[in-house]
Amino acid sequence: MNDDKKMQESSESINMTDPATTGATSESGTPKMTARNVNVFYGDKQAINDVSIDVNMDSVTAFIGPSGCGKSTFLRCMNRMNDTIPIARITGDIRLEGDDIYAPQMDVVQLRARVGMVFQKPNPFPKSIYDNIAYGPRIHGLATGKEELDHIVESSLQRAGLWSEVKDRLQDSGTALSGGQQQRLCIARAIAVDPEVILMDEPCSALDPIATAKIEELIHELRGQYAIVIVTHNMQQAARVSQKTAFFHLGTLVEYGETTDIFTNPREEKTRDYITGRYG
Numbered sequence: 001m002n003d004d005k006k007m008q009e010s011s012e013s014i015n016m017t018d019p020a021t022t023g024a025t026s027e028s029g030t031p032k033m034t035a036r037n038v039n040v041f042y043g044d045k046q047a048i049n050d051v052s053i054d055v056n057m058d059s060v061t062a063f064i065g066p067s068g069c070g071k072s073t074f075l076r077c078m079n080r081m082n083d084t085i086p087i088a089r090i091t092g093d094i095r096l097e098g099d100d101i102y103a104p105q106m107d108v109v110q111l112r113a114r115v116g117m118v119f120q121k122p123n124p125f126p127k128s129i130y131d132n133i134a135y136g137p138r139i140h141g142l143a144t145g146k147e148e149l150d151h152i153v154e155s156s157l158q159r160a161g162l163w164s165e166v167k168d169r170l171q172d173s174g175t176a177l178s179g180g181q182q183q184r185l186c187i188a189r190a191i192a193v194d195p196e197v198i199l200m201d202e203p204c205s206a207l208d209p210i211a212t213a214k215i216e217e218l219i220h221e222l223r224g225q226y227a228i229v230i231v232t233h234n235m236q237q238a239a240r241v242s243q244k245t246a247f248f249h250l251g252t253l254v255e256y257g258e259t260t261d262i263f264t265n266p267r268e269e270k271t272r273d274y275i276t277g278r279y280g
């Protein structure tokens with residue numbers, strides 16, 4: 001029997017998307033978000049196939065896998081960003097602290113405040129640094145007056161490691177900052193509305209190595225305060241920043257577990273082949 005056939009048979013003999021077999025549940029901590037049997041379609045094409053996973057507060061979770069395997073699609077399901085794509089359709093169940101995020105009564109604006117997102121390309125608003133941060137708290141009514149808003153702006157910038165660089169020019173445009181500073185501004189903007197989860201879709205891919213190192217350091221600092229999920233193409237980055245890694249392939253979740261296990265002792269041959277560079 002050739003290797004492909006063997007792999008096919010072994011994967012057919014177990015339910016690959018059962019959290020019990022993919023390791024998609026965590027022993028430690030109550031999950032902040034749970035996904036069960038999620039399928040995503042773009043028109044007739046299925047991009048995510050029966051994925052179940054738990055995301056916890058105590059760890060940074062990395063989504064890795066070859067281009068087109070569905071990492072970003074699945075990430076975008078977690079705060080309903082796929083709602084903005086008319087041909088996208090999702091089935092299954094995704095919960096935040098037990099609340100069904102696809103329930104008709106779910107307020108999507110509130111959801112996206114609770115589950116913030118940072119994109120590949122920094123996308124500050126064409127507004128001042130101050131207003132980039134103050135915008136969310138203003139529309140969500142999180143500050144009762146100017147003093148409280150000032151405090152939120154300062155603490156968000158501090159937590160994003162940007163305060164000392166911008167405190168004397170809060171009225172300058174956010175778009176005038178360097179790429180790395182813009183990305184930290186976007187992280188500060190997400191933090192300002194007091195999220196529970198931060199989703200990061202390849203947040204460093206447009207940045208140079210120094211700016212990348214700063215974002216990675218920031219992810220370390222934010223760990224534990226928020227559940228963080230990061231999509232990355234860069235396996236070294238996944239190994240550096242995450243405690244849990246989920247490996248996707250052709251829309252399925254092949255394996256999910258401790259990052260050290262995924263990189264040193266994966267259970268699945270497909271994972272091993274990917275992390276050793278046999279395909280990608």
Ligand SMILES: Nc1ncnc2c1ncn2[C@@H]1O[C@H](COP(=O)(O)OP(=O)(O)OP(=O)(O)O)[C@@H](O)[C@H]1O
Nearest residue numbers: 042047065066067068069070071072073074085233
């Ligand atoms: N807006 C869309 N319309 C139609 N198909 C899409 C759309 N976005 C993604 N897809 C398809 O869904 C599949 C998964 O894409 P997705 O971008 O989620 O993968 P990915 O693993 O994040 O890839 P990459 O690492 O290249 O960003 C691919 O086949 C892709 O072509």
